[in-house]
Amino acid sequence: MDRQLYSMHNIIRFVTDQPILDKEWQAIHHFFQYVDRQWSRFDPASEISRLNRLLIGQSLTVSLPLARLLQRAIRYFEQTEHYFSPFLLEQQYANGYDRSFPFHAATEIEGTVPPDISPFLVEGCEVTRVGGGSIDLGGIGKGAAAMIVAQRLRKSHTRGLIEAGGDVIVWSDAHPWKIAITDPQTEQAIAEVRLRQGAVATSNRIYRSWKVGERTNHHLLSGKTGRPIETRYVQITASAPQLYEAEVMTKLAFQMTETERQDKLFKWFPNGRLLLMDDSGKMVAEEKGGQSIWTG
Incomplete structure (x- = not known):
């Protein structure tokens, strides 16, 4: 069974051993609609954009999937000595990545130094700004969305694949x-x-x-x-x-x-x-x- 939807500026492909039931497919659609609304840095109303507008000391209550993703992203940021950073939004803008693809030319401006500590503290679903820097989930956001859906599908499908713009998750009890x-x-x-x-x-x-x-x-x-x-x-x-x-x-x-x-x-x-x-x-x-x- 092969089905597709469009989300996060990518075609998301689902291949399973048995058909995905309509009710299940509707829930998957709704989840990716949530991701497009709330995890986008280009939508000023998204949870990500609202977090980036917080002043130091201000807090925002976010949805549970986003809170868990932020906790994981911060953990990787600290574990990898900042080689991986989800806090490079200002630097992406400075380098010319200030709109959705495709585009072929841009203007560069002087950028700021990336933060060396996490700008956000996550406690449950409450996120508090504690320093400078802005979130750009990028690939880890796309990967997290695919992982969440894979966990759901594994409960009812013994073999499956999810492909999302260069990211692939697979599971199989056989070949x-x-x-x-x-x-x-x-x-x-x-x-x-x-x-x-x-x-x-x-x-x-x-x-x-x-x-x-x-x-x-x-x-x-x-x-x-x-x-x-x-x-x-x-x-x-x-x-x-x-x-x-x-x-x-x-x-x-x-x-x-x-x-x-x-x-x-x-x-x-x-x-x-x-x-x-x-x-x-x-x-x-x-x-x-x-x-x-x-x-x-």
Whole structure:
């Protein structure tokens, strides 16, 4: 059974062993409508936008799914020594990412330094601003939405796949799923991941990129500087038990050297694997212990 809907500026695809019942499908639709309304940085009425307008000391009660996501995002921010940061909205605007894609050119302004502590304190569903900085959930928000729905579908489907713009969650009690990884330039399949349970996230610096004069900026920012990451890698795919982990791993891997990935990334995510593609098209796999041949 294959069904689709549009949310978070992506086509979300659902593949299950048995048809998704109409009542269940309606609940999934309603959930993604909630996500589009409340997790968007482009909607001034969303919970995210209202949080970003808080002054220090002010609080806002948010929905339970968002509160849980913020807690997880803050935990990754602190765990990864700020290589991953969900608080780069002001820096995205400064680099020209101030509207929804697609666009091809933008104007850059002087940016501020990213926060080195979480600007928000989450207690239950109450979020209080305690410092400067603004939330941009980005890929981890998309991944969280897919994870929540996957948990729901697993109760009634023994085999399933959810695909959301480069993010994939799979589960199966039998044969593994085959997940194709495509070249960001040609969109031709270049590798394959085989998973029975787990998730895959792919990020590249091609799709969401734009011109600022003669220079090209992209949406992958350093959590340390707030500037587009300068890297020889064009695309990185991560596989991990949870989609949250895979999403964060791709952001870290773009910023780190191989030594740093071994010393830090695989210490934090020991069950993760990476497939890195550089600007020459060469691909190399990495996991805890060093580089390896990519076997899917």
